[in-house]
Amino acid sequence: MNSIAYRLQHVSTRRPVGIPAALSLAILLAGCAAVPDGPHPRERLNEAVAVALGAPIAEAIDAPDTAHREARIAELLASPLDRDAALELAALADHEIAALVIELDGQRAMTESAGLPANPSFRLMAMRMEAGRVPGVTMLDYGLMQDLISLLDRDRRLAEAEAEERVRTFMSATRVLERLWSVESAHGLAVAARERTRLWRQRAEQAELAGRLAHDLVARGVLRQIDALPRWADSADRMQRAQQAEDQALALTAALAEALGLASAQGIRLPDALPAPTPDTRDAAGLRAAAVGLRLDLLAAQSAADRDRQALALIERWRLLPRLGLGLAGEREADGVGALGAELAVTVPIFDTGRQRLDAARARVQASDARIEAHRRRVQAAVDRAWSEWRIHDRRLAELQTRVRPELATRLALVEHGYRDGLFDRFTVIDAIDALLALDLDILDASQARLLARIELARQVGSASAGSAIAPDDAAPTEARSP
Secondary structure (H helix, E strand, O other): OOOEEEEEEEEEOOOOOHHHHHHHHHHHHHHOOOOOOOOOHHHHHHHHHHHHHOOOOHHHHOOOOHHHHHHHHHHHHOOOOOHHHHHHHHHHHOHHHHHHHHHHHHHHHHHHHHOOOOOOEEEEEEEEOOOOOOOOOEEEEEEEEEEOHHHHOHHHHHHHHHHHHHHHHHHHHHHHHHHHHHHHHHHHHHHHHHHHHHHHHHHHHHHHHHHHHHHHHHHOOOOOHHHHHHHHHHHHHHHHHHHHHHHHHHHHHHHHHHHHOOOOOOOOOOOOOOOOOOOOOOOHHHHHHHHHHHOHHHHHHHHHHHHHHHHHHHHHHHOOOOOEEEEEEEEEOOOOOEEEEEEEEEEEOOOOOOHHHHHHHHHHHHHHHHHHHHHHHHHHHHHHHHHHHHHHHHHHHHHHHHHHHHHHHHHHHHHHHHHHOOOOOHHHHHHHHHHHHHHHHHHHHHHHHHHHHHHHHHHHHOOOOOOOOOOOOOOOOOOOOOO
16 A cells, blocks of 8 residues: 545535536536647658658658559559659558558557546445434435546646657657668669679670680681680570579569569569769768767657656656545435535555655656667767768779779770771670670679668668758758768
8 A cells, every 4th residue: 555545525515506616617627638739740750751761752651542542553663663763652552651650640649648637536325324314214425526636737748648659750750761761772672683684684695696606616617616615605604694683683673572562573664774873972970960860769769768757757746746636525315415515535645755756767767868878879880880881882883983994995995996907806806895794793783782881871870861960859851962
């Protein structure tokens, strides 16, 4: 037993008029619930997703009905899927994303319920009189009680519920973003696989051309058969590599369909090549600063700390008066004699003074602050790691595109010119073309690695287009530079 509840009644045989009216007015005023003044969780999630991905897909997430979704999905599948179209398609087709968004409606309902005062309680007791004026007659004892603490602290409770709502919203948005970033990665891999298949087919065609040329030279006695064997082996190997690349492309397209939330990869059309990389002038320091204001899991931790502070404020204010009720009490006997008066119920903190609950709430606040600092440091370290990996792939791609490829292209032009002048044979030209195609495969691998590293960097920063600006409080910047 933690406390003792005392009830004080004042009853009168006179007909009270002011007391019932006053209590009725208090109950009506209590029924005017405080309402959340922040944006709806759906709006907050849509804004967070749009800023993180740099793509306006709020309309897709909040698609009104199934018919609209199906029509838009068919429209997107009618054209090759670029990155933005793939993200919009996932927002429309992935039912897991729809479930996460629908759960936010329930969270808003829970937040609104926090602004409601406690319902009044009614008691009724029937007693049989064994002695007195009329023995054996039943007497009624009744009362109506309203808890005043639930009316006085509802603003604090609502603030605590709003902080919990932000926690749930940011965590749901984080899960939505993880699914959409998975879609972006799967889309990049599928497009790269399609381009890789094309390059391997071109290498197979060149190897097949060299094999036929070697066969003709052997038949004419110009080339020994042992010298032609490597050409024939290369032709068979390139054909096998091309087939493997095609099979891998089909598998990655199926993986993309799974990430999109589609039942089948049938109907998916992809671009022929990855988009050309664009220059990026951001630095690690600016990204670290931006991540502190953009990472939704960090914002969720900060909202959880706000929730704990609101709970602490409630305990600090009401720990010595956990319950205070005001109501009406009455008695009525069988002969019509009755009484009606005011009733006051107070919980007296004799055994449980709330000190332990207060200490526990303070400890939770301190622990939340420590976790936020630890999380902030992990975020900044992860940004440094992702940025370093991105720079490695970016520099390698730039080296291959700006220095190595021009050299091989120049060599191919010189070889073709020398072939026309009779200085080189046809095999030399074919080898030069194949070397350029092999380099294009290396460039494709580097471009794919750079793309995946950029997606990972966006995940760690919390936005695909964040610069050095820090988002105020729990809002994200509406404009940022594109990488």
